[in-house]
Amino acid sequence: MNVVEEIKNKKIIHWFRNDQRVSDHEIISVHHTLKSIRCFYLMDAKWSENHQLGFPLIGEKRKQFIQESIQELKNDLEKLGIDLTIIHNSSELKELQVDDDEILTYQKLFGTEEIKIEQTILSSFANSIAIDNFTLTDNLTLPFELDKTPNVFSSFRKKVEKYGSFQNPITLPDIPEVSQPYVMSGGEQHAIHRLKYYFYEQKLLSIYKETRNGMLGTDFSSRFSPWLSNGNISARTIYAFIKDYEEKFESNSSTYWLIFELLWRDFFQFQLRKYGSLFFxxxxxxxxxxxxxxxxxxxxxxxxxxxxxxxxxxxxxxxxxxxxxxxxxxxxxxxxxxxxxxxxxxxxxxxxxxxxxxxxxxxxxxxxxxxxxxxxxxxxxxxxxxxxxxxxxxxxxxxxxxxxx
The missing domain is CATH 1.10.579.10 (DNA Cyclobutane Dipyrimidine Photolyase, subunit A, domain 3)
Incomplete structure (x- = not known):
């Protein structure tokens, strides 16, 4: 049974992590099928901490991007009649007053600190469902056991492309008629406008492989990574629009190369799952x-x-x-x-x-x-x-x- 079927007619509390969007979302996209839903976001414990060298663990630019992303998410959820509570530390969880029949749903992450936070949060809930949606590659179709994940990217890529499969979006976001000017701000709408501009207005995907090593300006690269990292847009959504672009315009080495880069991203995600704390x-x-x-x-x-x-x-x-x-x-x-x-x-x-x-x-x-x-x-x-x-x-x-x- 998939997550969408498993949560139907259930009371859900969703913990937002790096899945800060309302489209292509296992829970929000089907919120109308639930008995009830409310959500929370837990601020990173590093928010006000410093490194041993004195610099903040989360700098001002990164903080700003996260805050923008969460504010837009909160606004988008409100339009759907869904409440998002911002929690500053795990001790505030008790204020949610969780009912015994409420199920926690959350995005599964694999960093050592993320795992520790997950363990703390899960201790407050009787029932939970984890969602594995951060990668393009479907982890259930990996053509190797996790501990046998190839350590070299080319081997990983070839096996995944030949024997694995990619995740399908739950829903796709609506693409605007005209994109807004490029702004490096957090939030799902900024991600979608960037995709509209880069793919459908300028058709820069067709020359991505030739321009990707640039450094000056905003058009040499897709610049999707900030929104991918925060989950304002998913890798599987980007992949779906790449395939749409190829069908409508052209398929060449550049359109493939963005998929290639998404697989590089997946490679490191699965390496982290394999090696855990050794990464750090x-x-x-x-x-x-x-x-x-x-x-x-x-x-x-x-x-x-x-x-x-x-x-x-x-x-x-x-x-x-x-x-x-x-x-x-x-x-x-x-x-x-x-x-x-x-x-x-x-x-x-x-x-x-x-x-x-x-x-x-x-x-x-x-x-x-x-x-x-x-x-x-x-x-x-x-x-x-x-x-x-x-x-x-x-x-x-x-x-x-x-x-x-």
Missing amino acids: QKNGINGKSIAYRNHEDTFWNWANGTTGDDLVDANMIELKTTGWMSNRGRQNVASYLVHDLNINWRWGAAWMESQLIDYDPASNWGNWMYIAGVGNDPRPFRKFNTKGQAERYDSEGNYRNKWLK
Whole structure:
């Protein structure tokens, strides 16, 4: 029995996590079939905490994006007659006054901290149903046991594409006639307007593979990741619209490449499920011991964009200013911190966790391990030459000039 059938005519309390949307949602999309429904969102315990180096665990840009997302979710739920309660810590759960016949539904997440929070919340409910909807790949059709998940992406991708299957959306969001101007703000409507603009108005999906390594502007990349991370839009919804685009316009290597990138995202999600806490340990998933210098002043030069390396500094200033950085930039600044400055990769991963509006535990920490040489990279050492990268991807210096002026 699927979740939709299981909850029919039941009294539901839904705990929103990284599923902050009303369309393509196992619970909200079928709310009219329920006996009753109410919802809550638990603020991250890290909201007011600091890292050992003194920076906030959740920076201002990321906080703002989350707040925007939750406010829009609250407004959208109100239009459906559904109440959303904001809870600041788990001790406030008692204020919900849960009835014995109410069932908790919630999105299953797999980070170590997310699992601990889940255990705390579940202790307050007699009955619960977990929903596994964060990936494109259907976990029930994985062509391997979780502990046998391939450690190399190409092997994972080929097996999933050949033997697995992708999740289907519950419902699809309505696409507006005309998109709003691009704004990097949280909320489902911003995600949908971005999809409308990128796919159907500008048809940028057709050239995605050629432009994806860019750094300047907003059109070189889909920029879906902030909304994906918070669940304002799902991977399966994006996939459905990719297939719609291919049917209406064209199917080429670029349209496939966005699916390819969604599978990269899935790869790290399933690696986190496989390895758990090893994702966050110094020696990573392969246990490789590396000695770091860990000079705090050097770290702060990197974080503040004052290293003297133009490409690194421009990217770090963009991050601090906007909460965003290109994929190309992330690879370069990570390599520079670890391999040029010899700073612990976990400091860098924690800084990105604080600053990025598209922060996701699996993608962030998985990619940092990858660059540091303690993760899934089949190559023993992955160092980027930032001077060469600048010449190749910013030959005119336009990107660096924008952020260093």
